[in-house]
Amino acid sequence: MPNLKELKNRQVSVKATQKITRAMQMVAAAKLNKAQESAQSARPYASKISTVMANLLSSIDGSSNAPELMIGNGKSDTYLLVVATADRGLCGAFNSNIVKLATQEINELIKQGKQVKIICIGKKGYDLIRRSHEEKIIDFISLKEVKSIAYSDAEGIGNNIVTRFEEGEFDICKLYYSSFKSVISQIPHAQQLIPLPIDNEIDSNDLDTNSSLAIYDYEPEESDVMEDLLPLNLNIQVFQGLLENAASEQGSRMSAMDNATRNAGEMINKLTLQYNRTRQAIITKELIEIISGAEAL
Amino acid sequence: MGKLKLDFVTPERLLYSKDVEQVIVPGSEGEFTILSDHSPIISSLKPGYIKIYEDLSDEPTIYFVTDGFVDMDSNQLTILAQSAIEKGQLTAKNLEDIINTYQSEANTTENEAKKNKLNLKIDTVKALQVEV
Numbered sequence: 001m002p003n004l005k006e007l008k009n010r011q012v013s014v015k016a017t018q019k020i021t022r023a024m025q026m027v028a029a030a031k032l033n034k035a036q037e038s039a040q041s042a043r044p045y046a047s048k049i050s051t052v053m054a055n056l057l058s059s060i061d062g063s064s065n066a067p068e069l070m071i072g073n074g075k076s077d078t079y080l081l082v083v084a085t086a087d088r089g090l091c092g093a094f095n096s097n098i099v100k101l102a103t104q105e106i107n108e109l110i111k112q113g114k115q116v117k118i119i120c121i122g123k124k125g126y127d128l129i130r131r132s133h134e135e136k137i138i139d140f141i142s143l144k145e146v147k148s149i150a151y152s153d154a155e156g157i158g159n160n161i162v163t164r165f166e167e168g169e170f171d172i173c174k175l176y177y178s179s180f181k182s183v184i185s186q187i188p189h190a191q192q193l194i195p196l197p198i199d200n201e202i203d204s205n206d207l208d209t210n211s212s213l214a215i216y217d218y219e220p221e222e223s224d225v226m227e228d229l230l231p232l233n234l235n236i237q238v239f240q241g242l243l244e245n246a247a248s249e250q251g252s253r254m255s256a257m258d259n260a261t262r263n264a265g266e267m268i269n270k271l272t273l274q275y276n277r278t279r280q281a282i283i284t285k286e287l288i289e290i291i292s293g294a295e296a297l
Numbered sequence: 298m299g300k301l302k303l304d305f306v307t308p309e310r311l312l313y314s315k316d317v318e319q320v321i322v323p324g325s326e327g328e329f330t331i332l333s334d335h336s337p338i339i340s341s342l343k344p345g346y347i348k349i350y351e352d353l354s355d356e357p358t359i360y361f362v363t364d365g366f367v368d369m370d371s372n373q374l375t376i377l378a379q380s381a382i383e384k385g386q387l388t389a390k391n392l393e394d395i396i397n398t399y400q401s402e403a404n405t406t407e408n409e410a411k412k413n414k415l416n417l418k419i420d421t422v423k424a425l426q427v428e429v
Contacts, residue, residue, distance in 0.1 A: 041310040048306055048375050052339065052368045151308035151379070216370075219326050219340035228341050229366060232377075239308055 004282070007275045011268060018264035024090065025257035032183070032250035038148060039180065039243040046240045053233055055216065056226065057196070067223070069162070069230040072195030073171055078115040080170035081105065082161065082193075084177040084241055085125030086249040087144040092256035094178060094186060094249055095124040101188040102176045106133060117170055121157065121242070138169075149246055154239030161238075162231050165194055177241040178248040184255050186248035191241065193234055299333035301369075303349065305360070305376045312360070312381055313349065320374060321348040321357075322367050337370045344395070344421045346384065347376065359384035361425075363395055364418075392426045 057070070083102045085095045102118075102125075109116050119139040120126035126140050139160070146153055161173060173194040178186045218225050303320060305313035320331045323345025342365045348357040365378035382391060396419055403415040 038309070042308055044304070044311040045306040045308050045377065048304060048368075049377055052366065052375065052377070055368070055370065056339070154308075217336060217338040217340075219324055219338060225339055225341055225366070228364075232366075232379075236308060 004275070004278055007271060007278060011271045011275065014264050014267050014271065018261055018268065021257045021260040021264060025254055025261060028091075028250045028254040028257060032247060032254055034148065035243070035247040035250050036180070039240075039247045042240060042243055046236050049229075049233055049236050053196070053229070056229065067226050067230055069165065069194060069234070070196045070226070073168075075171040076114070078117065078170040078172075079109050080117045080119065080161070080164065080173040082119045082121065082157075082173065082175045082238075083125050083129065084175065084245050085120070085122035085128075086245070087123045087142055088249075089124055090256065091249050091253035092259075094252035095122075095128065097186075097188045098176055098178050099125050099128040101190060102129070103132065105174070105176075105190065106136070115170075119157075119161075122245075143242075149239070149242050151235075151239055154242055155235050157242075158231060158235030158238045161193065162234060175238065175241050177245045178252075180244045180247040180251060183251045186252055191237065193237055196230075196233075299372075301331070301333040301335070301372045301374050303374045303376070305347070305349075305378070305381070307378050307381050312378075313358075315351065317349055317351050318353050319350040320376075321346075321350075322376065323347070323362070324367070331367070331369055331374055333372055335369050335374075339366065339368050341366050342376075342378070344418055344425065347378075347381075361387045361391075387429060389426055389429050392422050392429060396422050396426070 081102055083098060085098050089095065106116050106118070116133075116136050118129060118133065118137045119141065120129060120137055121141045121143065123140075123142055123144065126137070129137060141157060141160075143149065143153060164170060165173065172192070175191045175193050177189060177191070179189045180186055300316040300318055301320075303313060303315055303317045304311070318332070321328060322331065322340070323343050324340040325343045326340070328345070329340075342362060344363050345361070347360045347362055349359075350357045360378075360381045360383055362376075362378040362381045364380075365376065368375040368377070399415050399419050399422070403412050403419070406412055406415070
């Protein structure tokens with residue numbers, strides 16, 4: 001028969017855990033609101049810049065002197081994977097989902113004989129990837145000190161990537177993050193940053209509706225504008241990814257903690273039942289002892 | 298006079314989205330004015346003031362922007378600014394900070410052309426600082 005004291009102790013500790021998970025869930029819910037808001041307010045800029053990029057792309061289509069950031073350097077030997085995860089755990093499968101997707105890609109690329117380099121954003125992803133591919137990680141960026149992601153954070157990472165590209169460290173760059181669909185659904189996602197993926201369908205649609213595309217004026221020269229606009233576009237993509245990631249992390253943590261709170265509740269119920277039964281059993285046993293003792297006299 | 302649709306965005310948020318009559322922007326090759334039916338143009342910006350006239354008879358709304366682009370196409374004007382501050386809230390301290398970021402960027406870069414560009418920006422901001 002389990003010890004009463006032991007049962008009581010377990011009950012207390014599960015209750016304490018439940019308090020923590022409930023608090024975490026509420027904090028995550030509040031943070032999620034904020035993260036969602038900032039992800040939303042960044043959307044107009046991202047959609048505007050992609051329209052401008054689409055305009056530009058269609059106008060310089062086919063010219064061979066387009067910047068390398070856009071069309072790539074013609075090689076595909078070395079891949080740079082930027083894996084963005086959270087700095088904190090206890091958020092369900094959020095981190096491991098992103099890492100799983102990235103790891104699949106890494107193994108695939110290695111099988112094809114490609115070189116792989118990895119930049120990790122966020123400590124959790126770094127810890128997970130380090131186990132299997134430590135020698136491939138060339139940089140680790142932690143955003144732990146950052147309360148809410150500002151554009152300047154993304155700018156730093158973007159500039160980092162562009163500098164490495166210009167130095168010829170890699171040929172193709174992909175960003176891994178989790179896109180936020182809803183509180184219960186976050187989908188890990190890979191996005192190519194360099195060279196720019198050209199969406200032919202959208203381009204041709206734009207051409208149909210907009211006849212003025214070909215006669216853009218550029219100020220200063222077209223190539224100068226491109227030179228400024230391309231890194232900016234990359235920064236924005238990174239920024240957008242980080243914001244989506246932040247919202248996903250909070251959403252994922254919220255549902256994970258909600259589950260944990262519920263499980264703790266179930267466990268408390270079970271323990272309480274067991275405790276009461278044990279208590280009754282002990283009382284009954286003592287009564288029987290007394291009665292049979294009296295009879296024996 | 299016809300109107301044009303203006304969308305003024307920074308990475309953090311959508312600042313301004315309205316039909317306006319005239320916008321004056323600090324293009325990197327010089328300030329220029331955009332009225333409705335302006336021919337399609339993409340221009341980069343240098344640090345300076347964006348003046349938005351909702352109505353030509355009214356006072357303009359003025360924003361200070363650091364970097365960015367304007368894109369004008371079939372009466373849709375898009376201003377993509379890296380950062381924007383309303384003129385009333387602009388202080389010499391803000392500008393000082395901006396100069397410092399440019400300066401540190403200029404110090405770290407080895408690209409000569411980039412350095413020149415940054416120095417040019419620093420000069421422009423310094424000139425504005427005198428006014429403020």
